[in-house]
Amino acid sequence: MQSIIAKTLAGLEPVLAEELRQLGASHIRELKRAVAFDGDKQLMYRANYELRTALRILIPVRSFSAYNEKSYYEALRDIDWTQYMGVNDSLAVDAVTQGEVFRHSHYLGLLTKDAIVDQFRDRFNRRPNVNTVSPTLRINVHVQGTHVDISLDASGDSLHKRNYRRDTVEAPVNEVLAAGMLLLSDWNGKGPFVDPMCGSGTLPIEAAMVATQTPVQIKREGFGFFKWPDFDKKLWASVKATADARIQPFEFPILASDKESRARNATALNLMSAGLEKWVRVEKMLFERLEAPAVAGTLIMNPPYDERLKVEDTIAFYKSIGDVLKKRWAGWNAWIISSNRDALKHIGLRASKKITLFNGALECSFQKFEMF
Numbered sequence: 001m002q003s004i005i006a007k008t009l010a011g012l013e014p015v016l017a018e019e020l021r022q023l024g025a026s027h028i029r030e031l032k033r034a035v036a037f038d039g040d041k042q043l044m045y046r047a048n049y050e051l052r053t054a055l056r057i058l059i060p061v062r063s064f065s066a067y068n069e070k071s072y073y074e075a076l077r078d079i080d081w082t083q084y085m086g087v088n089d090s091l092a093v094d095a096v097t098q099g100e101v102f103r104h105s106h107y108l109g110l111l112t113k114d115a116i117v118d119q120f121r122d123r124f125n126r127r128p129n130v131n132t133v134s135p136t137l138r139i140n141v142h143v144q145g146t147h148v149d150i151s152l153d154a155s156g157d158s159l160h161k162r163n164y165r166r167d168t169v170e171a172p173v174n175e176v177l178a179a180g181m182l183l184l185s186d187w188n189g190k191g192p193f194v195d196p197m198c199g200s201g202t203l204p205i206e207a208a209m210v211a212t213q214t215p216v217q218i219k220r221e222g223f224g225f226f227k228w229p230d231f232d233k234k235l236w237a238s239v240k241a242t243a244d245a246r247i248q249p250f251e252f253p254i255l256a257s258d259k260e261s262r263a264r265n266a267t268a269l270n271l272m273s274a275g276l277e278k279w280v281r282v283e284k285m286l287f288e289r290l291e292a293p294a295v296a297g298t299l300i301m302n303p304p305y306d307e308r309l310k311v312e313d314t315i316a317f318y319k320s321i322g323d324v325l326k327k328r329w330a331g332w333n334a335w336i337i338s339s340n341r342d343a344l345k346h347i348g349l350r351a352s353k354k355i356t357l358f359n360g361a362l363e364c365s366f367q368k369f370e371m372f
């Protein structure tokens with residue numbers, strides 16, 4: 001057993017904690033934009049492969065206090081880095097700092113790299129190279145005030161990269177945010193799902209993955225831990241095979257539509273690339289004219305917020321969304337995410353839930369409307 005950290009987006013900590021509960025993790029603690037838990041190597045592999053709302057899986061190596069550059073450098077040199085990599089390997093450092101001692105993340109990254117390569121140089125007269133794209137070891141540094149956490153990044157590339165996106169239209173949502181919205185919506189794959197403003201299709205693709213229990217990383221070629229000295233190839237193969245064996249068919253319709261042909265085409269292409277085109281119907285249609293499927297289910301939409309439209313137009317647009325929901329979507333649970341709180345007020349329906357989420361840097365409200 002070891003302590004493991006799964007990083008996520010603000011607001012998704014409870015859903016990620018629930019995902020971890022279902023994976024059988026123990027001692028689950030919700031943190032800020034992260035969830036800590038205890039698990040073994042098998043759980044660490046599963047977390048990377050199966051979690052829908054994690055951005056990275058980190059293995060903590062050491063935590064300490066640093067009051068200046070010198071004490072930071074010495075604490076880092078005190079870690080035996082040869083446990084994790086060889087002199088012929090390469091490294092990358094992701095550093096984030098908030099506080100007085102270290103003000104610049106980039107500089108902190110350089111200092112970290114120096115401490116590690118100096119240790120190798122002293123011992124072997126040679127130093128490992130830096131490779132920011134595909135390093136043998138990716139090291140994560142988090143500094144808050146004087147508190148330092150050093151971790152190994154088991155994921156490598158961020159887990160929001162599912163490898164199915166081939167084309168995008170305006171403002172696609174992050175895959176982790178889309179999965180989080182689906183899990184927050186309580187839809188759980190037990191009924192129809194509609195995204196009537198699908199853009200490049202992130203929500204319906206993630207929905208099809210939830211519905212068919214497809215592991216979100218099924219298309220990924222590698223994880224950071226593949227390059228670690230303790231990589232257990234057999235264990236990994238069994239984790240992957242067990243998760244892949246759970247893929248199942250889905251009996252309800254998933255509908256993705258958008259008023260733009262470009263969006264319809266991008267969604268269709270991305271669905272094909274994900275191998276999920278069988279489960280999602282894609283249409284070019286104005287939301288105002290879209291027919292609701294016969295059996296009521298869950299609708300999630302991510303309408304434009306207001307970047308292009310004028311404010312009065314945005315308000316009229318959100319008002320018309322509310323009118324259409326009332327007229328055509330009786331019995332459905334409708335969820336809308338938007339950063340435009342003024343416009344959201346003009347939906348003209350009472351939200352039964354409001355959750356704060358971030359779409360990139362934009363603070364948004366994700367609101368539920370139960371259509372009776």
Ligand SMILES: C[S@@+](CC[C@H](N)C(=O)[O-])C[C@H]1O[C@@H](n2cnc3c(N)ncnc32)[C@H](O)[C@@H]1O
Nearest residue numbers: 172173197198199200201202258259286287302
């Ligand atoms: C912010 S984008 C959605 C992005 C999407 N969630 C993704 O991940 O790619 C908003 C989409 O709403 C569509 N849209 C705007 N008004 C619409 C309407 N009245 N009916 C249908 N689609 C509409 C736009 O064409 C655009 O693709």
